[in-house]
Amino acid sequence: MKNMKNKKHNSKGARFTVVGSILILMAGFLMVLMGLNVYQYFKIKPHFASEIMARLNRTEVNNIKGFFAQVSEKLLTVHDLGKNGVLKFEDIINLNRKFFPLLKNQKQVTGLILADSTGREYFLYLDGDSWVTRVSSVKGSVTHMVFQKWNGPDEPVKKWEKNVRDYDPRKRPWFRSSSSERRVFWSPVYRFYSTGKPGVTASVSWAESGNPPRTVVFALDITLSQIQKFLELQDDNKHELLFILNPRDKFFITPKYIGMIITAAPSVSETEAAEDSVLISRIFQAWEKAGMPLDSFVKVSMDSSKWLASLRPLEQGDEAFYVGIAAPERVVLADLRNTLFDVDFSDMAVALLGGAVVLFIFWKVGGFRSEKGQESVPPLLRIRDYIEQGEGSQVEFKSTVRTNLKTGKQGKEIEFAWLKAVVAFLNSNGGALLIGVDDDGRIVGIEPDNFENQDKCQLHLKNLINQHIGAEYSTYINISLVEIDERTVILIECTPCEEPVFMKIGKNEEFYIRSGPSSIKLSPSQTVTFVLQKIKAGG
Structure with a gap:
């Protein structure tokens, strides 16, 4: 402080020299920073675009895969019934x-x-x-x-x-x-x-x-x-083109159009739908020429724009359907440009406080490493409706499939708890069971159950239902696995069954019905009375 006061009367020229040095230093710092940004932009641009397209496509696959998985699940359920001579x-x-x-x-x-x-x-x-x-x-x-x-x-x-x-x-x-x-x-x-x-x-x-x-x-x-209607529900982004492609038959479906892969461009009088046909046809040809890659994207030109596209299989057997998503390159890379270049303008203000300090803080905070959080998978609307409705005679929440959250151990009592609810729904007016949602309606996910993947989880659910309820009642039960905010929620929807349904535990059989938000076990005499009343009422 004392030294600064003693220099109070120094010449303006000296001051200007210092200011000029600072300005030159700051300008040089910003030029180097800008050069690094430009270098990084072109260096990571292909990788960044590939990651974005793959992430978007994984999201779409998860949504659309559920549409086809429900069909496959019912086919295999009936297959098992047929094999058993039913x-x-x-x-x-x-x-x-x-x-x-x-x-x-x-x-x-x-x-x-x-x-x-x-x-x-x-x-x-x-x-x-x-x-x-x-x-x-x-x-x-x-x-x-x-x-x-x-x-x-x-x-x-x-x-x-x-x-x-x-x-x-x-x-x-x-x-x-x-x-x-x-x-x-x-x-x-x-x-x-x-x-x-x-x-x-x-x-x-x-x-x-x-x-x-x-x-x-x-x-x-x-x-x-019907497939097109489902795509319409998933199509919530005006900048992207979502489509399903069948490479074997060379047809595709978009939210607005169903068509075949074409080899010639339409005339200028063709509609927007035909423009989609040209774009998807070019994507298919580029993708086929590249060897049908699944871990990268293909680039095509449409009029004066460049488009990036990625495709992933629905894994429905040898004749797989593929989910595709395409977007203009400028839209896909917009986040990259914003991440790199918008930072520079904030750096100018910070650089006024000192080039060396700014550089240290900038790298310490990770300005170049600013990331976008992964987009959550959009939940099915009916799950949101059930959560908003809350627990009652036709809605019940369970946190896990098989894990006791207090002890962290797996237990049959946890499985029996939700199986009782399924039996009660079947014997009453039907209902929905949400597993991965706590009593307060908060989505907690079934990750504590440690299933290897969704297929293993679905197989486990099916085996429990077959063992403790009966495979013959599978047609009254619909199971969906949905990812919401990176957490998996199971939705088990039950329709009323005309026949009485019992829960089998060892050699014992138990009969449950819904009473308000609870599953009530009936005694043998109560069960007989309930079933007779249901028959009398025409149920």
């Missing part, structure tokens, strides 16, 4: 009772088929608010079809018949026998016989013994328009 073509009412709830709960499915290698077929679809079955049998070149309209599984209201020569279930694209156990097959795109609408069919097959032995196929129809 499905009989002769007992249509029993088939109705099993399949009406399945079709009702799978909004993406428009038709359900059970057929065998002798030419027999059971086909179920919805006509407005009415259920319609078509039971077919093939004799020579003629297929005899018996149609029935139903108000309920055992309430037929109308019947008609006809003979056709242009239909044999064994010659349909979905009728495939597979030597691989529990393999789901996805058909090429074709027009459905009943409606003429384009779509795809997922199927699974098994062998049944007899004289002669026969192949049985169970299949679910999905129209392309």
Whole structure:
């Protein structure tokens, strides 16, 4: 301080020399900093773009994979029922009772088929608010079809018949026998016989013994328009183009358009949808030429813009569908430019306090290393609705599948707690069980359960339900795994079952119903009274 006061009367020239030196030092510092930023921009630009595209595409895959996974899950459930001899073509009412709830709960499915290698077929679809079955049998070149309209599984209201020569279930694209156990097959795109609408069919097959032995196929129809509607719900970014691609059949689906890969550009009078066709066709050609990479992106030009695109498989077998996402390069790299260059303007103000101090603080704080948090996977709307509704007669929350959070150990009592809720929902008015949500409605995730992956978790849930409730009730239970804020939540939705459902624990069987927000165990006499009252009421 004293030295500074003693220099109070120094010449202005000296002061200007000092100021000039500081300014030169600061300018040099900022120029070096700017040069480093420019160098880093071009050095990490390809890696940064690849990471962003891969992250975005992983998010889309998780959302869309759930759409297809529900179909595969139901196919494999019915496959297990068929292998156990539960499905009989002769007992249509029993088939109705099993399949009406399945079709009702799978909004993406428009038709359900059970057929065998002798030419027999059971086909179920919805006509407005009415259920319609078509039971077919093939004799020579003629297929005899018996149609029935139903108000309920055992309430037929109308019947008609006809003979056709242009239909044999064994010659349909979905009728495939597979030597691989529990393999789901996805058909090429074709027009459905009943409606003429384009779509795809997922199927699974098994062998049944007899004289002669026969192949049985169970299949679910999905129209392309249903897939498109689902994409519309996922499409919340105007700067990106989300699409599903089938490389085998060379068709694609966007939220606005369904089309085929094209080799020639459309005329200038073509619509925006056709522009998407050109863009996706160029992406497909570049991706195919690059060897169909999954860990990087491809770059294509569209008019005067450059686009980046990444594709990932839905892992639905050999004929995989791919989820693709494309975005203009300027949009993808906007965060990189902001991260690097916006920092410089704040540095100018800080640099006034001292070049050396600014440089130390800048690197210490990590200005160049500013990161964007990973985007959370958007949750399904119905989970948010259930959480907002809170626990009650048709909603229950559980924190984990099998882990006691107080002890950190796995316990059967934790599994039995949520299995009781499932049984109670089935015996009452149905309901939703959310696992990974605590009693206060906060999302905590099932990570403490330490499942290796979502497939292992889903298999564990299915095995518990089969063991303690029964595989025959699987069609009344819908399981979804959803990632929300990097935490996994399980949604188990149950529809009411007409038959009484018991929970099996060892040699004992217990009967539960819902009473308010609780699952109540009934005594044997109470169970008999409850079941008789339910039958009397027509339930």
